[in-house]
Amino acid sequence: MKKLFSTVVLLACTMLQVVGAEVINVVTENTQLVMRVKDDGRLYQTYLGERLASVVDLSSLDMPRTNVTSSVFHGNEVYPVLGTEDFYDAPFEIRHADGNSVSVLKYSGHSQRAIAGGTETIVTLKDEVYPVTVVLHYLAYEHENVICQYAEISHQEKGRVYIARYGSSMLYFEASEYYLTQFAADWAKEMVMSSQQLQFGKKIIDTRLGSRAADFAQPFFEVGIGGPVSEDHGTVLMGTLGWTGNFRFTFEIDHDNELRVISGINPDASTYLLPRGEVFRTPEFIFTLSQNGVGEGSRNFQRWALNHSLYKAGDDRMTLLNNWENTHFDFDEPKLATLFGEAKNLGVDLFLLDDGWFGNKYPRSNDRAGLGDWQATREKLPNGVPYMVKTANEKGVEFGIWIEPEMVNPKSELAEQHPDWILRQPNRETYYFRHQLVLDLSNPKVQDHVFGVVDNLMTENPRLKFMKWDCNSPITNIYSHYEGEHQGNLYVDYVRGLYKVLDRVQQKYPDLYIMMCSGGGARCDFQALRYFTEFWCSDNTDPVERLFIQWGFSQFMPAKAMCSHVTNWNRRASVKFRVDVCFPYKLGFDIDLKSLSKQDLEYCQMAIREYNRLKPLIYAPDLYRLVSPYEGNHCVMQRVSNDRSHSLVYAYDIHPRFSEQILPTRLKGLDADGLYRVKEILLPSGRKSSLACDGKTYSGDYLMKIGLKVLTGSDMSSRIIELEKE
Numbered sequence: 050m051k052k053l054f055s056t057v058v059l060l061a062c063t064m065l066q067v068v069g070a071e072v073i074n075v076v077t078e079n080t081q082l083v084m085r086v087k088d089d090g091r092l093y094q095t096y097l098g099e100r101l102a103s104v105v106d107l108s109s110l111d112m113p114r115t116n117v118t119s120s121v122f123h124g125n126e127v128y129p130v131l132g133t134e135d136f137y138d139a140p141f142e143i144r145h146a147d148g149n150s151v152s153v154l155k156y157s158g159h160s161q162r163a164i165a166g167g168t169e170t171i172v173t174l175k176d177e178v179y180p181v182t183v184v185l186h187y188l189a190y191e192h193e194n195v196i197c198q199y200a201e202i203s204h205q206e207k208g209r210v211y212i213a214r215y216g217s218s219m220l221y222f223e224a225s226e227y228y229l230t231q232f233a234a235d236w237a238k239e240m241v242m243s244s245q246q247l248q249f250g251k252k253i254i255d256t257r258l259g260s261r262a263a264d265f266a267q268p269f270f271e272v273g274i275g276g277p278v279s280e281d282h283g284t285v286l287m288g289t290l291g292w293t294g295n296f297r298f299t300f301e302i303d304h305d306n307e308l309r310v311i312s313g314i315n316p317d318a319s320t321y322l323l324p325r326g327e328v329f330r331t332p333e334f335i336f337t338l339s340q341n342g343v344g345e346g347s348r349n350f351q352r353w354a355l356n357h358s359l360y361k362a363g364d365d366r367m368t369l370l371n372n373w374e375n376t377h378f379d380f381d382e383p384k385l386a387t388l389f390g391e392a393k394n395l396g397v398d399l400f401l402l403d404d405g406w407f408g409n410k411y412p413r414s415n416d417r418a419g420l421g422d423w424q425a426t427r428e429k430l431p432n433g434v435p436y437m438v439k440t441a442n443e444k445g446v447e448f449g450i451w452i453e454p455e456m457v458n459p460k461s462e463l464a465e466q467h468p469d470w471i472l473r474q475p476n477r478e479t480y481y482f483r484h485q486l487v488l489d490l491s492n493p494k495v496q497d498h499v500f501g502v503v504d505n506l507m508t509e510n511p512r513l514k515f516m517k518w519d520c521n522s523p524i525t526n527i528y529s530h531y532e533g534e535h536q537g538n539l540y541v542d543y544v545r546g547l548y549k550v551l552d553r554v555q556q557k558y559p560d561l562y563i564m565m566c567s568g569g570g571a572r573c574d575f576q577a578l579r580y581f582t583e584f585w586c587s588d589n590t591d592p593v594e595r596l597f598i599q600w601g602f603s604q605f606m607p608a609k610a611m612c613s614h615v616t617n618w619n620r621r622a623s624v625k626f627r628v629d630v631c632f633p634y635k636l637g638f639d640i641d642l643k644s645l646s647k648q649d650l651e652y653c654q655m656a657i658r659e660y661n662r663l664k665p666l667i668y669a670p671d672l673y674r675l676v677s678p679y680e681g682n683h684c685v686m687q688r689v690s691n692d693r694s695h696s697l698v699y700a701y702d703i704h705p706r707f708s709e710q711i712l713p714t715r716l717k718g719l720d721a722d723g724l725y726r727v728k729e730i731l732l733p734s735g736r737k738s739s740l741a742c743d744g745k746t747y748s749g750d751y752l753m754k755i756g757l758k759v760l761t762g763s764d765m766s767s768r769i770i771e772l773e774k775e
Contacts, residue, residue, distance in 0.1 A: 140216025146208025240601025449515025
């Protein structure tokens with residue numbers, strides 16, 4: 050049926066192209082974007098919304114008003130250029146070789162082709178006066194109802210041409226009101242959700258941090274079209290940018306109350322010198338337009354990520370024990386060998402050795418030295434990393450290791466040998482963030498060095514299974530010796546250099562699993578996740594705080610990509626509560642196991658066995674957020690299998706009020722006619738379920754209309770409930 054749908058779409062689009070070539074149709078199962086060429090030869094958006102019936106004559110859709118003789122100009126040009134007749138913000142700005150700063154882009158042609166899971170529409174726009182071309186790409190994934198848009202910009206001018214803005218997408222909406230949900234952040238405070246009504250003028254969400262780009266503003270947004278964002282109701286635009294660097298989202302409401310959304314790389318300090326014949330490809334703007342609230346939008350995103358984006362999405366994920374919270378920098382071979390045995394006893398797949406294993410002239414005993422010198426510290430690891438890998442394997446666990454290859458401490462051999470590889474002002478006092486600086490990944494020699502960090506470790510240790518790739522500093526003292534007079538290229542070329550390294554790593558070591566980390570969740574974009582198998586959501590592992598952080602990331606990210614580790618943050622919370630908060634995601638442990646009671650250790654071991662049993666369901670894309678931690682003292686989420694035969698309910702009591710009324714929680718996504726047996730799982734040894742419905746059978750209709758009392762009045766308590774269809 051899916052193939053038939055794609056074939057019909059392609060045939061319909063081909064017919065449009067043959068008949069007149071003035072209407073361009075981008076469709077998924079539920080969403081439709083229609084563009085049309087006007088008499089002036091320019092391309093305009095005429096519709097973006099719920100998919101139209103096939104009988105609708107697309108050529109009859111109202112064109113935007115473009116009366117340039119009026120004192121007010123109004124047009125929905127798909128890719129307008131700053132300086133033309135549209136008086137609002139634009140996604141594209143150029144300075145030609147002769148100094149002229151205007152281009153008028155006119156439709157030149159379009160084509161469509163089938164891609165895995167959908168259709169790609171390619172639209173070519175050209176300037177008739179200057180040899181400038183912009184090619185717009187729309188990748189429409191039918192079943193997931195996700196559209197990815199990017200632009201390719203090139204020219205054939207003689208002389209220097211600069212592009213000062215290079216957006217990936219510009220979309221228009223017409224409604225009575227608009228409500229934006231954004232995601233702010235800081236270290237240990239990732240994905241803080243807040244909402245506001247958009248009014249006339251601009252609202253900008255952006256970042257200028259370069260490498261650790263999403264530290265303060267995370268690259269996601271939701272816009273309620275016509276009303277506030279809701280979990281289950283209303284039209285919602287959900288968008289993100291696939292770019293591991295500076296980004297900008299501009300939301301502008303014009304004089305007619307129309308909303309314009311521009312998404313792309315942040316152009317600040319990034320006026321880019323574009324050589325003749327070179328193609329500047331913008332990152333993908335990825336969006337879904339849900340007619341049934343952010344819950345449906347989340348499921349669209351998660352299904353798309355698992356089907357088309359996340360690296361090794363079809364592969365398993367390894368549970369692990371990390372040593373950081375246990376040892377920090379204080380470890381040696383005997384201590385690590387003991388931890389290998391503890392990891393095996395716990396039941397995890399892998400041991401991860403964190404920061405502190407490298408450097409000899411400047412040993413890594415704290416965060417002030419050693420970064421850049423990726424040789425095992427002889428005092429700590431006299432037999433090197435190969436011995437650690439061998440010992441871990443003999444204990445029955447895989448071995449992983451922490452690296453931060455983009456960074457350098459001034460106190461390092463690398464800094465002494467290659468000062469020109471470091472991003473640093475040549476004539477000013479240097480500012481240090483976390484006692485470190487950033488290497489210049491725009492420089493091919495630095496790219497070779499960073500690739501070499503991975504390559505040398507893998508060559509020496511072919512059985513190495515996992516790496517944690519950290520990035521703890523933003524770009525400060527911004528200046529590149531390599532870029533020279535073209536400093537405006539640096540922010541863009543840095544990220545492109547990173548991707549070149551990751552391409553090489555992936556091609557040579559396709560079986561290597563890599564966690565993306567950036568002092569927590571300061572890197573969390575879908576382009577990076579084409580290289581990384583997972584990402585670290587936050588250094589904050591307090592289970593209460595994690596409920597909020599993980600609630601935010603779940604709006605867009607699949608569980609399989611979200612690392613969540615059990616630690617000793619918030620010792621007031623029971624080990625059960627801490628484990629249960631991590632259980633719905635990519636589970637790990639970063640805790641001194643010797644500090645656990647026998648009962649708590651047994652609970653962790655049992656939880657890992659249950660986790661392994663339930664992985665297919667835990668990683669399924671259909672997530673239903675039932676009770677928000679933002680709206681009270683509880684949090685409830687539900688995963689449902691694709692065939693609706695199996696479900697998990699995660700229920701958390703945070704800090705309930707005294708004698709608070711506890712109401713039933715209505716479930717979602719089940720088969721109304723099916724019968725489901727309810728069972729509380731992950732119970733500590735010897736404890737029976739206090740759930741009144743435990744062991745009973747209910748219809749899906751009952752569960753979705755009446756619900757279950759899964760919450761309690763107890764402080765920091767949790768329940769995980771399994772539903773199986775009979």
